[in-house]
Amino acid sequence: MYSFNYNLVNCVADAITALGKSEDAKLLAGGQSLVASMKLRLSKPSDLIDLGTIADLRGIKVDGSTVTLGAMTRHAEVAGSAEVKKAIPALASLAHGIGDRQVRNMGTIGGSVANNDPAADYPAGLVGLGATIQTNKRKIAADDFFKGMFETALQVDEIITSVSFPVPKRAAYMKFKNPASRFAIVGVFVAETSSGMRVAVTGASPGVYRVPEMEKALAARFAPESVASIKVTDKGLNSDIHATADYRAHLVTVMAKRAVAAALA
Amino acid sequence: MTVKVSMNVNGKAVSAEVEERTLLVTYIRENLRLTGTHVGCDTAQCGACTVHMNGRAIKSCNIVAMQSEGADILTIEGVAKPDGTLNVMQEAFREHHALQCGFCTPGMVLSAMDLLKNYPDPTEREIREQLDGNLCRCTGYHNIVKAIKAAAATMRG
Numbered sequence: 001m002y003s004f005n006y007n008l009v010n011c012v013a014d015a016i017t018a019l020g021k022s023e024d025a026k027l028l029a030g031g032q033s034l035v036a037s038m039k040l041r042l043s044k045p046s047d048l049i050d051l052g053t054i055a056d057l058r059g060i061k062v063d064g065s066t067v068t069l070g071a072m073t074r075h076a077e078v079a080g081s082a083e084v085k086k087a088i089p090a091l092a093s094l095a096h097g098i099g100d101r102q103v104r105n106m107g108t109i110g111g112s113v114a115n116n117d118p119a120a121d122y123p124a125g126l127v128g129l130g131a132t133i134q135t136n137k138r139k140i141a142a143d144d145f146f147k148g149m150f151e152t153a154l155q156v157d158e159i160i161t162s163v164s165f166p167v168p169k170r171a172a173y174m175k176f177k178n179p180a181s182r183f184a185i186v187g188v189f190v191a192e193t194s195s196g197m198r199v200a201v202t203g204a205s206p207g208v209y210r211v212p213e214m215e216k217a218l219a220a221r222f223a224p225e226s227v228a229s230i231k232v233t234d235k236g237l238n239s240d241i242h243a244t245a246d247y248r249a250h251l252v253t254v255m256a257k258r259a260v261a262a263a264l265a
Numbered sequence: 266m267t268v269k270v271s272m273n274v275n276g277k278a279v280s281a282e283v284e285e286r287t288l289l290v291t292y293i294r295e296n297l298r299l300t301g302t303h304v305g306c307d308t309a310q311c312g313a314c315t316v317h318m319n320g321r322a323i324k325s326c327n328i329v330a331m332q333s334e335g336a337d338i339l340t341i342e343g344v345a346k347p348d349g350t351l352n353v354m355q356e357a358f359r360e361h362h363a364l365q366c367g368f369c370t371p372g373m374v375l376s377a378m379d380l381l382k383n384y385p386d387p388t389e390r391e392i393r394e395q396l397d398g399n400l401c402r403c404t405g406y407h408n409i410v411k412a413i414k415a416a417a418a419t420m421r422g
Binding site for chain 2: 001002003004008028032038039040052053076099101105106180181
């Protein structure tokens, strides 16, 4: 690992000040992707600003029709929360399927969302549920937040403080995971929300995306058969040693079908 | 540059000046000389470096030591009682011969202890799924699963 300066901060304002002091500073959340990429020398921040000690950034709040997760809430906390399981079981189950037990005990929603790994699970959950990302400056709709591979709408001096999810009528997430990395080869989040049907796909392409033709079919009838015959294009999908674009396109339909079935169960 | 890191390891307060980039596992092995925590893959996949931080299993090769500033760390050296009596999980691993070369065992034991906190009465399938952060290349996992099931039964009483 390249050397860096370590900064311990106690509040979001201090973190922003620290960010402004250095050109290549990076925020450290759980570090489950960042530390790994630094060890491989794929990332070379001059400074790490550790958000781990900011108490305000942690916590789960369920308030009627909204679930709000502090940015530093760990995957294991979301997966194990009785409140989240009751309000949005699909969200708890998504968190439960991220990485492995040890990674879930460190990794955070804010870190995952800000990193926007094209095969991460949370982006599908945020877009699938129509979540809102709260930063120190503004609210950003999930649809406007994810900008393709490892890119987001976040500005350099912007920190995610929490993510709010409207409670859907029903929802489910299904992923076909890489058995070694547990990242999604394809993951599909399906939700029937008060603002309509949402189908969000992760892992298949360079960034999370919605499938309007499936949303339309589900709006007409919410049943696995509605999406079973919809073939999505393999144009622009990822092709690698794990799966070809064509195979990923096929998986989108299969996972969508299974997600609808799970949402109805 | 260096930075001062302080934490509790196996109930003992420890502190040192370390380079910022020091990983927790490096601090545990090289500064504290607690070499029961192993480095297997060094890429956060195999789980040989598993320790508990504030009661939860984590991979110590995938965090920098400063992330555990002020934390309570439990390594395999702190699992047995001071008089050498094995912990329930260690005893179950011994009884069921849940190891061969032993390299993954410290991580397996700590991960299994964390597993039982969430699944006090796990099914075989749950054990296999929940152990996916720990790799063993010798045993084929059969005896590890048996040991964890037995430890769960003992702990439930």
